[in-house]
Amino acid sequence: MKPIDFRSDTVTKPTAAMRRAIAEAEVGDDVYGEDPTVLRLEAKVAERLGLEAALFVPSGTQANQLAIGAHCRQGDEVLTEAGSHILHYEGGAVPALWGVQPQPLPGEWGVLTPEVVAAAVREDNIHNPRTRLLSLENTHNRGGGAVWSVERFAQVVKVARDAGLAVHLDGARLFNAEVAAGVPASSWAKLTDTTAVCFSKGLGAPVGSALVGRADLIREARRLRKRLGGGMRQAGILAAAALYGLEHHVERLAEDHANARRLAAGLAEVPGVKVDVKRVETNMVFAEFARPARDMVPLLSTQGVLTNPAGGPHTVRLVTHLDVSAADIDEAVARVRRALK
Structure with missing residues (x-):
């Protein structure tokens, strides 16, 4: 039985064309700033996001953490939505690496309101940490792949600016937002000081993210990348795959x-499964089962449907990607039906 892997869009394998790009990559020493493929990728992603400069890094976690390190100092505070990636999936790095205090804010499907952000900014008082940074996420992972509207994003950013905060965007799946909303990724990114994007999710590269932003912040992030051991040498081997994904795999995210949506509609017809089809905006489906997710995940795996628990105790997350076809979707729905019988 062929496994159908919905655990994440990080499980994708490079296509044949991407492998050729890797094999033919022109390389140099990136720590010396001499890898031409890395330089080409950084220039292209910065231009695409409407920001000044970019830094190629091994992972999305490192991109986010470099941004926090560049923006904040020990004792500062970062505001972020309560379900954000930097709070839940980065190993406690915010306080551990930078001595920065996160303040989680309530959102709806990961999206904040201007009022919530305004109320969270601390007064300038010796008893308080300095509220220094607002970190947003688009699309929002624990929000089911929800997309921020450009209008709401701009409103929230304005509140942060009025309070003197810097703004970072965890845009690991920002190109999913671009395709879903039908507007350029720069519509969000150009409103920020720094934005992180990931190449190893929907774009299908095996490794890599970029931190993009103001030139002075990217220079500082480069120093911090070295401190964290993220300075790679002939990194063009990896950047070639990221560049191929950026040039060839964005539009196909549709x-x-x-x-x-096909998966959500199919699962909604299976007795014992609840799916809010209207909430499926990008490539994530959150399905609620009668049994706990900790039981459903291994049960589904016996039928070759690989998933992860997410959100509530009965919620399972399924993520579509370039290695899952429409035929796989139909087969997966049939397998879920069999598992529940």
Whole structure:
């Protein structure tokens, strides 16, 4: 039985064309700033996001943490939505690496309101940490792949600016937002000081993210990357895959979104499964089962449907990607039906 892997869009494998790009990559020593493929990738992603400069890094976690380290100092505070990636999936790095205090804010499907952000900014008082940074996430992972509207994003950013805060965007799946909303990724990114994007999710590269932003912040992030051991040498081997994904795999994200809607609609017809089909905006489906997720995940795996628990105790997350076809979607729905019988 062929496994159908919905655990994440990080499980994708490089396509044949991407492998050729890797094999043919022109390389140099990136720590010396001499890798031409890395330089080409950094220039292209900065231009695409409407920001000044970019830094190629091994992971999305490192991109986010470099941004926090560049923006904040010990004792500062970062505001972020309560379900954000930097709070839940980065190993406690915010306080551990930078001595920065996160303040989680309540959102709806990961999206904040201007009022919530305004109320969270601390007064200038010796008893308080300095509220220094607002970190947002688009699309929002624990929000089911929810997309921020550009209008709401701009409103929230304005509140942060009025309070003197810097703004970072965890845009690991920002190109999913671009395709879903039908507007350029720069519509969000150009409103920020720094934005992180990931190449190893929907774009299908095996490794890599970029931190993009103001030139002075990217220079500081480069120093911090070295401190964290993220300075790679002939990194063009990896950057070539990221560059190929950026040039060839953005538009095809629409297929993943269509497959997610197909999957949601199919699962909604299975007795014992609840799916809010209207909430499927990009490539994630959150399905609620009668049994706990900790039981459902291994049960589904016996039928070759690989998933992860997410959100509530009965919620399972399924993520579509370039290695899952429409035919796989139909087969997965049939397998879930069999598992529940």
